Amino acid sequence: MKEPAADPARDEATSRHRPIRSFVRRAGRLTPSQARALATLWPRFGIDPPAAPLDLDAVFGRTAPRTLEIGFGNGENLAELAARHPERDYLGVEVHDPGVGHLLQRIERENLGNIRLARHDAVEVVNQWLPPASLDEVLIFFPDPWHKKRHHKRRLVQPGFLAQLARVMAPRARLHLATDWAPYAEQMLEVSEASAEFENTVAGGGYAPRPETRPVTKFERRGLKLGHEVFDLLYRRT
Numbered sequence: 001m002k003e004p005a006a007d008p009a010r011d012e013a014t015s016r017h018r019p020i021r022s023f024v025r026r027a028g029r030l031t032p033s034q035a036r037a038l039a040t041l042w043p044r045f046g047i048d049p050p051a052a053p054l055d056l057d058a059v060f061g062r063t064a065p066r067t068l069e070i071g072f073g074n075g076e077n078l079a080e081l082a083a084r085h086p087e088r089d090y091l092g093v094e095v096h097d098p099g100v101g102h103l104l105q106r107i108e109r110e111n112l113g114n115i116r117l118a119r120h121d122a123v124e125v126v127n128q129w130l131p132p133a134s135l136d137e138v139l140i141f142f143p144d145p146w147h148k149k150r151h152h153k154r155r156l157v158q159p160g161f162l163a164q165l166a167r168v169m170a171p172r173a174r175l176h177l178a179t180d181w182a183p184y185a186e187q188m189l190e191v192s193e194a195s196a197e198f199e200n201t202v203a204g205g206g207y208a209p210r211p212e213t214r215p216v217t218k219f220e221r222r223g224l225k226l227g228h229e230v231f232d233l234l235y236r237r238t
């Protein structure tokens with residue numbers, strides 16, 4: 001009998017020993033320059049898993065308003081915002097090493113001293129690394145949509161994770177979500193509207209007009225090429 005095709009996502013999701021994660025670690029191919037960036041620049045811009053919650057003033061070497069971007073991909077958005085807003089600090093979390101290497105190269109090239117990176121599951125970063133009320137903005141752009149029904153439990157934007165995010169966000173902090181997958185946009189809207197810890201910044205509720213300030217990313221370009229509509233959601237911590 002023919003073996004079913006290997007499905008790492010299903011194997012991991014059904015394993016009794018592993019938590020359900022919003023990503024599957026794949027051995028990404030690092031270019032030599034990305035590998036060099038990881039080896040030489042990580043000690044300066046990377047944050048390794050800490051034994052206790054981070055002191056972000058010590059991490060960034062100053063006190064400043066702070067943005068967290070979850071799943072920054074190759075870092076286009078993070079680098080662009082960090083260059084535009086030198087007065088703010090940016091913490092990026094990504095598990096895909098080639099993307100981290102790519103962004104590190106750009107950080108060096110453009111001298112972006114206000115970015116720090118974590119190569120770790122954002123759920124653990126939020127729950128274990130970050131102190132309460134330490135962020136004034138959280139960005140989640142084009143998170144993996146997990147199209148199949150049996151994988152929906154892997155989607156990052158869920159009631160439990162929003163509650164965890166609320167803990168680390170200061171009062172009035174901004175939560176900006178974007179996706180090109182309409183059913184996920186509906187889920188985002190539903191769980192955000194149901195949360196007492198977030199209020200929609202759009203008068204009358206619903207999706208926000210695309211803020212011109214949001215840089216276009218690789219996954220937005222991909223979605224647009226496929227003819228997908230892009231949805232933005234803009235909430236504020238109550």
Ligand SMILES: C[S@@+](CC[C@H](N)C(=O)[O-])C[C@H]1O[C@@H](n2cnc3c(N)ncnc32)[C@H](O)[C@@H]1O
Binds near residue numbers: 074141144
């Ligand atoms: C579809 S890509 C979008 C990347 C980027 N935001 C963009 O718009 O081009 C989603 C990214 O989220 C990352 N990711 C998914 N779950 C994550 C998690 N729990 N912690 C950190 N990164 C995660 C993936 O590795 C992937 O690079």
